[in-house]
Amino acid sequence: MAHAETAAAEAHAHAGHAPQAFIWKYVFSTDHKVIGIQYYVTAMLMALIAGTLAMLIRLQLAWPEKTFPALNFLTKGYTDGVMNPEFYAMLFTMHGTIMVFFVLSTAPVSGFGNMLIPLQVGARDMAFPFLNGLSYWTFLPGCIVILSSFFVGAGAAAGGWTSYPPLSALRSAVPGSEMGQTLWIIGMVFFIASFTMGGLNFVTTILNLRTKGLSMMRMPMTMWAMFLVAVLGLLSFPALTAASLMLLFDRHFATSFFVPSGLVLSGQLVNHQGGSPLLWQHLFWFLGHPEVYILMLPALGFTSDILVAFCRKPIFGYKAMVGAMIAISGLSFVVWGHHMFVSGMSPYLGMAFAVGTMLIAVPSAVKVFNWLATLWRSRIIFTTPMLWALGVVSLFISGGLSGIWLGQTALDIHFHDTYFVVAHFHLIMAGAALFGVFGATAFWFPKMFGRMMHDGLGKWHFWFTFLAYYCTFFPMHYIGLAGHMRRIYDPYQYEFLKQFQPLNQFITISAFILGTSQILFFVNFFWSAFRGKKASENPWNAAGLEWTTPSPPPHGNWPGEIPEVHRWPFDYSVPGAEKDFVMQTDPAPIGDKAGSH
Amino acid sequence: MATPVLDAPLFAQPGNAAVAPPPSAALPEGGGGGDSTPLRFDPTRFGLWAFLGTISMLFIGFTSAYMLRRASADWSPISAPPILWLNTTLLAASSLTLELARRRLRALDLAGTARFFGATGLLGALFVTGQFLAWRALRAQGVFLATNPHSSFFYMLTGIHVLHLSGGLVWFAVIGARVRRLALAPGGDGLGLFATYWHFLGLLWAYLLFVLFVL
Secondary structure: OHHHHHHHHHHHHHHHOOOOOHHHHHHOOOOHHHHHHHHHHHHHHHHHHHHHHHHHHHHHHHOOOOOOHHHHHOOOOEEOOEEOHHHHHHHHHHHHHHHHHHHOOHHHHHHHHHHHHHHHHOOOOOOOHHHHHHHHHHHHHHHHHHHHHHHOOOOEOOOOOOOOOOOOOOOOOOHHHOHHHHHHHHHHHHHHHHHHHHHHHHHHHHHHOOOOOOOHHHOOHHHHHHHHHHHHHHHHHHHHHHHHHHHHHHHHOOOOOOOOOOOEEOOEEOOOOOOOHHHHHHHHHHHHHHHHHHHHHHHHHHHHHHHHHHHOOOOOOHHHHHHHHHHHHHHHHHOHHHHOHHHOOOHHHHHHHHHHHHHHHHHHHHHHHHHHHHHOOOOOOOOHHHHHHHHHHHHHHHHHHHHHHHOOHHHHHHHOOEHHHHHHHHHHHHHHHHHHHHHHHHHHHHHHHOEOOOHHHHHHHHHHHHHHHHHHHOHHHHHHHOOOEOOOOOHHHOHHHHHHHHHHHHHHHHHHHHHHHHHHHHHHHHHHHHHOOEOOOOOOOOOOHHHHOOOOOOOOOOOOOOOOOOOOOOOEOOOOOOOOEOOOOOOOOOOHHHHOO | OOOOOOOHHHOOOHHHHHHOOOHHHHOHHHOOOOOOOOOOOOHHHHHHHHHHHHHHHHHHHHHHHHHHHHOOOOOOOOOOOOHHHHHHHHHHHHHHHHHHHHHHHHOOOHHHHHHHHHHHHHHHHHHHHHHHHHHHHHHHOOOOOOOOHHHHHHHHHHHHHHHHHHHHHHHHHHHHOOHHHHOOOHHHOOOHHHHHHHHHHHHHHHHHHHHHHHO
């Protein structure tokens, strides 16, 4: 007991000694809330850049024959108003890299993970606050390195976000393979180091620092998602670290891990032999597939927690939801081969990967079923966060269905490297993750800044984004089915693709609307952060632990003792209860059955 | 065993263990705990094990690359520089002296702790030097990084192992500066975390030797 008392005294001391100087309070902070916001804002600014790259891609695909002298200021990208083909390759490479790693892994995981974990498990801070601060200050140099690659030498990496060798391994392969690819590798190493530090903190905090009474099976779905994401990151990112190091050696120290024999480049025999480009693909996708769940799972967690709060009903099938998330995470380690069906593999191995991929449909369907069952016959309150959560459900279904097609070896050989794939992953992975982040932002904004986001502006932002998102990515299924390839600079050099120019123009206009409507978000975000309506402790009448502390929470998270938890965070509309929700910290025996999980 | 001269207030009295600060106070980076959180494990120890899991995955990644690359036609094995066996002995000895240091620490024999702990660091540094000598020996034979895939893997894997070990030596220096205070922790096992990491690197080295030259 002495132990607990000492710990309590220490925690109080900790809470009382918040750093005062601006630089320690807001810059080199070790407070999880500040670090979470730092991550989040950095990620959103990176999204702005990566989104702009996508706009340039779309401009090129819609009107490759037109000239845009106004863009000549991008000296590396445009000559006389015409985009350079090499620049196009840099655009899609860097759009993918920045979005996947520096935006959609960062904002939900590093941003909201840091923000929410101590608040939802009932801890004063993360387990290793210093390591946490260090992780952000490792992440930021990674961002700077990745962005700087546009301005160094011949430009940014251009071998695709997957950086397949030999394109990425030979410095003379394309202009972006010079310094750009090296900076890509260095930026990724920074990112992985930062993500690993974060992951160690997540796992340790969730397993070890839960408050009294908060068993694993009483955790919000978001916490389950963060826990699984951290495990996935810790176990899968090392494969990319290993591969990146070998790629660096191939590029700069003349080894032959990935570069095969007999390769002729510009009429010259390359001085490497015996390497295996397939080896990179295996290592890359061993990370790459779990990585897409690193993006997805937090969004699925946010969605469950938000749906419940605005249906005013307990979550349907909590244990099944947790089981589904664990199953999805486990399966993610054994299905990477489905990204490589056309790379050549034994048909039996291909079949094994296809079967594994099909199996993921089962836990995914469990999740959708349980969401619908949670919504079933409830009186939905259509707030902004709720709209985003419903958007995630919609995108998860639309994008998931095409995943079943792509997981089949026979079909994938036709679809591979077409816009069908682009449509699929933008809906399910990118879209669901992005919508999840927007939902979480609107929902937990009070805990970030102590204010509410503007609801009207938020709804306009949602509807513009939702409609423009579908208009942008849904037609890509059709052009993909018709054989429209990814990553081509001018599709209309091919006779059979000429008919798709009008559809591509429609997609581009939708994409521009999608991009422009994000201004609504940024205006709302920054305006609300400083001028928004002051938020009460629990503005949504939600039942979770994080709503028992002031908005924004003070240093140390709770002014007094950390509350004890007596039930799960989903006790809404409990018969016999005074209000239509029972706080997680309420010791009353009402609804004990629901809380006894 | 001569009793070392002690700074009295720095030291726990033998019967005083119950009021000694908990490990989280000795290791401030572990101090984010909740008021009444019943800690399931020591968070720092748990975090270290998770980190070791990550390092293991890194080397599993390298191993799978090694196995795949080994099957190609241009694979020509290099022979191990004999000094590796000496290095292996040094590293094993350093694990042994570390265990002896922990035993002395538990007995609150600080002079003995410092002696054995210092020996651990010295043996570790000798191991790193030995690895440099091994690379030099190979270079003298004309076996370079890019000579063949086996030599590429040899230089890369031993290099990354040395990097991890150098990180361990930095940690060694940090702990060395506060070895006396470590005796304050309950049970006096302030070297436990470091020992876990150090023994792990020893085992990792044995594994690498096995993969590179036995398998």
